[in-house]
Amino acid sequence: MVTGIILAAAVVGILGILIGVFLGIASEKFEVETDEKELLIRNELPGNNCGGCGYAGCDALAKAIAEGEAGVGDCPVGGPDVAARIGAIMGVDGGTSEKKVAFVKCKGTCDKTKVQYNYYGIDDCKKATVVPGRGDKACTYGCMGYGSCVKACAFDAIHVVDGIAVVDKEKCVACGMCVSACPNNLIDLVPYKAETLVQCNSHDKGKDVKVKCEVGCIGCTICVKQCEFDAIHMENNLAVIDYDKCTNCRKCAEKCPVKVII
Amino acid sequence: MKELLLIAIGSALVNNVVLSQFLGLCPFLGVSKSVKTSAGMGAAVIFVITIASFATSMIYKYILASEFLHLEYLQTIVFILVIAALVQFVEMFLKKSMPSLYEALGVYLPLITTNCAVLGVALTNVQKSYNILESVVNGVGISVGFTIAIIMLAGVRERIENNDIPFTFKGSPIVLITSGLMAIAFFGFSGLIK
Numbered sequence: 001m002v003t004g005i006i007l008a009a010a011v012v013g014i015l016g017i018l019i020g021v022f023l024g025i026a027s028e029k030f031e032v033e034t035d036e037k038e039l040l041i042r043n044e045l046p047g048n049n050c051g052g053c054g055y056a057g058c059d060a061l062a063k064a065i066a067e068g069e070a071g072v073g074d075c076p077v078g079g080p081d082v083a084a085r086i087g088a089i090m091g092v093d094g095g096t097s098e099k100k101v102a103f104v105k106c107k108g109t110c111d112k113t114k115v116q117y118n119y120y121g122i123d124d125c126k127k128a129t130v131v132p133g134r135g136d137k138a139c140t141y142g143c144m145g146y147g148s149c150v151k152a153c154a155f156d157a158i159h160v161v162d163g164i165a166v167v168d169k170e171k172c173v174a175c176g177m178c179v180s181a182c183p184n185n186l187i188d189l190v191p192y193k194a195e196t197l198v199q200c201n202s203h204d205k206g207k208d209v210k211v212k213c214e215v216g217c218i219g220c221t222i223c224v225k226q227c228e229f230d231a232i233h234m235e236n237n238l239a240v241i242d243y244d245k246c247t248n249c250r251k252c253a254e255k256c257p258v259k260v261i262i
Numbered sequence: 263m264k265e266l267l268l269i270a271i272g273s274a275l276v277n278n279v280v281l282s283q284f285l286g287l288c289p290f291l292g293v294s295k296s297v298k299t300s301a302g303m304g305a306a307v308i309f310v311i312t313i314a315s316f317a318t319s320m321i322y323k324y325i326l327a328s329e330f331l332h333l334e335y336l337q338t339i340v341f342i343l344v345i346a347a348l349v350q351f352v353e354m355f356l357k358k359s360m361p362s363l364y365e366a367l368g369v370y371l372p373l374i375t376t377n378c379a380v381l382g383v384a385l386t387n388v389q390k391s392y393n394i395l396e397s398v399v400n401g402v403g404i405s406v407g408f409t410i411a412i413i414m415l416a417g418v419r420e421r422i423e424n425n426d427i428p429f430t431f432k433g434s435p436i437v438l439i440t441s442g443l444m445a446i447a448f449f450g451f452s453g454l455i456k
Contacts, residue, residue, distance in 0.1 A: 019347040030358035
């Protein structure tokens with residue numbers, strides 16, 4: 001009886017010790033040297049694993065930066081601060097990357113844009129685009145408001161308010177996930193400083209826009225004539241602002257007849 | 263040869279580890295959100311169970327069930343010890359010699375330590391008194407069955423995501439119902455082997 005207990009304890013004990021020693025030796029033998037820089041860079045990165053940089057996660061980006069494949073400022077979330085600190089680790093200048101935010105180019109809330117039919121399908125923009133007429137909104141360029149971008153956002157920075165997606169400028173880190181999620185290519189990354197923005201994406205002719213939406217760009221070119229800095233142009237019936245040239249003088253916004261420039 | 267084939271098919275389809283033995287339910291429900299991750303998990307499980315069933319049946323035959331000791335009743339605790347150590351070792355080994363496979367399996371490899379299907383296979387091998395070769399074949403069969411089940415569930419779940427589900431069924435309830443229906447479907451295999 002007692003021998004049985006001792007024997008059992010001895011077998012399990014010896015087995016445990018053997019396995020422990022074996023694992024200890026193995027961990028020495030199979031040790032992989034990780035780059036010290038990689039660990040330091042990983043600590044500086046935000047750690048949300050949002051994938052905005054195009055790599056599989058923060059670990060993968062840290063590895064790529066340490067190996068010189070990616071630039072020190074490649075993390076769109078961290079912005080210039082993180083770029084500078086990673087630059088210090090890598091011994092290069094972080095450079096000056098401008099802080100950006102996502103911007104939804106649509107102003108067509110439920111009361112402003114006409115609806116062509118009632119949509120009772122799946123609550124998702126990508127699904128709604130395959131329905132004839134690209135969703136229930138009369139305008140085929142605008143925000144459908146089913147929130148594919150909201151689902152894509154890992155930072156709680158974009159919400160559907162009154163039928164259109166609205167970005168919370170302070171929470172947005174410009175990772176670009178919503179930009180790729182939007183089937184209408186409605187979301188742009190714009191400079192954080194930019195205050196004068198065209199909030200419409202419609203390439204329709206003025207008359208057609210008027211029929212569908214009260215707040216669409218009708219391509220009247222008044223803004224182009226107003227601008228003293230050659231910063232706003234018509235591209236395919238839609239006003240487009242060159243943010244490098246724009247001085248936020250707001251002359252175009254004042255004269256815009258449909259108030260689509262904010 | 264016929265025996266081995268019967269064991270493999272029997273453990274992969276007829277006695278599917280998840281859907282008819284209800285082992286390894288934690289990873290089955292936990293990591294089946296997308297087909298890609300569940301395929302990773304399945305690959306890691308195949309890898310570990312195959313090695314573990316070999317190692318445990320060796321230890322059982324030459325240590326626990328040897329003529330002098332007769333410590334068969336220690337099988338559970340010893341198998342747990344061996345499997346945990348084995349997973350650790352496999353992880354270290356892969357990291358050093360096959361980094362690409364290590365990265366492909368990723369976080370699923372250490373997760374398998376707590377997968378009761380691994381222990382289940384080891385104990386079933388003993389229960390059915392399989393020899394070492396039969397144990398390994400049984401391990402491969404069971405883990406392939408697990409992979410089939412988890413990938414199928416992941417495929418269903420990906421479609422469920424985009425559907426209009428009553429509020430009370432959202433999340434785990436609908437997944438459990440789905441897996442229950444899958445289990446019923448798998449009972450169709452039970453006539454395959456007499």
